[in-house]
Amino acid sequence: MTHSPPFDAARALAMARQTLQIEAAALTGLLPRLGPSFSAAVQAVMDCSGRVAVMGMGKSGHVGRKIAATLSSTGTPALFVHPAEASHGDLGMVTTKDVVLALSNSGESDELNAILPVLKRLGVVIIAMTGGATSSLARHADFVLDSKVDQEACPLNLAPTASTTAQMALGDALAVALLDARGFKEEDFARSHPGGALGRKLLTHVHDLMRSGEALPTVAPEASFSEMMRTMSAKGLGAAVVVDADREVLGIFTDGDLRRLIERGEDLRALKAGEVASKHPRTVSADALAVDAADLMERARITLVLAVDAQQRLVGAISINDLMQAKVI
Template sequence: MSISPQQFDAARAVDLGRETLQIEAAALTAMGPRLGDAFAHAVQLVLACSGRVAVMGMGKSGHVGRKIAATLASTGTPALFVHPAEASHGDLGMVTPKDVVLALSNSGESDELNAILPVLKRLGVHIIAMTGGAASSLARHAHVVLDSRVDQEACPLNLAPTASTTAQMALGDALAVALLDARGFKPEDFARSHPGGALGRKLLTHVRDLMRSGAALPRVRAELPFTEMMREMSGKSLGVAILVDEEDRVQGIFTDGDLRRLIERGGDLRTLKAGDVMSKNPRTVRADALAVDAADLMEAARITLVLVVDEAHHLLGAISINDLMSAKVI
């Protein structure tokens, strides 16, 4: 059914959009007081599970179920989605007695889901139902029932799953959050399951992974003539010269900024030694530090490079703001 631009009622569209948000917000607000012992029992069942959470649902509930399974898996609870219709044709073998089933159905009367519930019970699998039908077939088979009922759908016809799927989604998030808290799940754990994301890069990338080292470092001794230091500095393209002693311990640093300030003061630079112009006590970081910590150090000190040293202050490497940007740590 097509509508011409002249027939389109913009004001009504905005009103319906706002009404949808209000209905769905009210549905979520109403669920809060209903959360109680059953929710706590569901969390306990999952925590005690030595297998995985097998999430099931048909239609829109299935789409929500896939998202819940993904959220659980990324927050420390092994989970997978099993399509109820495919389960009747072999995929039920994906579920073991060690698993917990989280079954979603707003009505609780999904034929494909109810057909496999007796088999799941014979397996000895605990079933958590997420349903709006407290007296439904699904609820009767379940060990725990999470009440996801809503007073009305946001659909003007009260037919299309809208508020009910929002309620399921939010209840799944609540379950995942309660579980990650109970497991003591930390940002580092989240990063390990998201190695390709921004958080993964920040929490899994260490300074040693990005630092320049070996021949790439412009090392010089304090007694080296200024002109020789500048030759070494220019050849390594780091914008610094690193002054070390005979045991390769860091003594100081000379930067492009230091050079500009020297030129502004004037004088014959050719008479100087590297040690005469170095800045002592340069900022340093350990190789096992997170790269994001090096970035924080640079930002706080308003510098673009830090040196990497060991416990005895031996020079191991250097890491610059460009290295961090190239690795998308910042």
């Protein structure tokens, strides 16, 4: 068993820097080799009515899984098909409507090459991502994306490092070019990422989070001050909304308004809700995005916004706490 030499911190740092330099050079080296074949590959995927079936063995397979995931999340349906499993039935996952994106640094992966003739007979378009321009994979492919690197970052020049980085970057380039060609927008991204932060911001509406019905602290304008305070306390929103018989908003009374009345020494028992409510409170459509309500609160420096319908009738209320709990902000 070989014993490890004593740890050399300076050498470890030097190796890390060298790795980044080699991989950065590998990516820069891809730029002049991007050309008509790349554009044609993008067009082939755009013309595809099926999915992109990504294939690769070993480390190329790991990269392929990531590329398939990136494509799927940016508007291009894709799946990963393991070449070895494809020879034992999984090739049925690929249809004549699909495009195959095959990854192999050498272009001579036995498992991948074994199914290339079958794919050709199916008539599917094959896009090769390989460093072997004259390899078996390149010869079978309709389009070749050249991922060749001058050297691996591994000091033995054996472990796939710079080559897999190049594959990953080319996959990202393909996904981004397709995203742009499809006119993919933030809203589209959000629909495929409903559990993410962007999804919550672009898919969550005020009506999804607002308090409504019996949870709303509403009072008539002629309600006594004590009645209004009981409503505020019972509903726990720190405010009462003054509405008329048609639920049109006439005003709002908040904890801040109460403090200001006390500071002025007002006789609270003699006051009516309609007299002390602040007129023209901030409102938002119940169909608006929750993030728009958050923006309104930030601009107005308030913690509660009223939700109204098309006729400006009260239908709900949303607080900054509601937005925080839903992780919209």
